[in-house]
Amino acid sequence: MNKLDHLAIIMDGNGRWAKNRGLVRTKGHEVGAKAVTDIAKFCIENSIKNLTLYAFSTENWKRPKKEVDFLMKLLKDFLVSKRDLFIQNSIKFHTIGDIEPFTKDLKDEISNLKNLTSKFDKLNFILAINYGGRDEIIRAANKALGHSKDGKLSEKSLSQNLDTSEFGDVDLLIRTGGEQRLSNFLLWQASYAELCFTPTLWPDFKSSELKDIIQKYQKTHRKFGGL
Numbered sequence: 476m477n478k479l480d481h482l483a484i485i486m487d488g489n490g491r492w493a494k495n496r497g498l499v500r501t502k503g504h505e506v507g508a509k510a511v512t513d514i515a516k517f518c519i520e521n522s523i524k525n526l527t528l529y530a531f532s533t534e535n536w537k538r539p540k541k542e543v544d545f546l547m548k549l550l551k552d553f554l555v556s557k558r559d560l561f562i563q564n565s566i567k568f569h570t571i572g573d574i575e576p577f578t579k580d581l582k583d584e585i586s587n588l589k590n591l592t593s594k595f596d597k598l599n600f601i602l603a604i605n606y607g608g609r610d611e612i613i614r615a616a617n618k619a620l621g622h623s624k625d626g627k628l629s630e631k632s633l634s635q636n637l638d639t640s641e642f643g644d645v646d647l648l649i650r651t652g653g654e655q656r657l658s659n660f661l662l663w664q665a666s667y668a669e670l671c672f673t674p675t676l677w678p679d680f681k682s683s684e685l686k687d688i689i690q691k692y693q694k695t696h697r698k699f700g701g702l
């Protein structure tokens with residue numbers, strides 16, 4: 476049976492979920508943020524050590540200002556309202572991506588939750604915000620070159636300088652919402668990930684479906700280029 480150490484999810488389909496109900500797109504994001512709790516608890520119950528969620532990409536700034544502002548507020552509210560969830564379940568909060576462009580308020584809440592949860596070890600909850608795989612690889616390459624004695628990069632030196640260095644490669648990557656693409660998510664880390672694309676829209680995605688996906692993943696023959 477394949478071990479599952481690192482699960483990554485592209486939480487797509489919030490806008491369509493809302494549209495299908497005659498609601499504004501942002502309502503889909505609001506309900507989508509709530510869907511995260513069930514998945515995080517499932518990961519703990521099933522000893523999955525690392526959960527990475529794609530919440531805001533480097534390209535999402537292109538969305539209308541109203542939607543971007545809403546997502547920023549939702550993120551800040553999430554960091555405050557989920558404190559108890561993190562503490563009661565010993566979840567450690569991390570981010571990947573470049574958080575520099577966020578407002579001071581948001582950055583403060585990010586560091587508050589990181590500090591509050593820094594000693595926990597049941598689950599690494601990794602939120603990808605202002606995250607792009609290409610951006611991450613470029614930042615990692617520049618850092619690795621800065622430390623390099625011979626001006627060269629290696630797979631090891633680059634991996635060690637990725638935002639995800641402490642979590643390792645992705646084992647299983649799920650995208651909800653029916654599209655079959657990676658959208659600049661964990662491009663390096665997902666090189667040998669098993670991929671699952673489900674038509675379920677993110678706000679409807681439940682741990683029962685995750686359980687089925689994982690059962691299938693566990694039986695997959697992972698070859699990593701071998702036999």
Ligand code: FPP
Nearest residue numbers: 486487488489490491504507508530550553
């Ligand atoms: C993609 O759906 C979703 C996003 C760009 C944002 C993801 C955000 C959340 C799930 C809520 C915030 C989460 C946390 C943890 C604070 P879409 O808008 O592209 O949907 P569509 O493809 O149906 O338009």
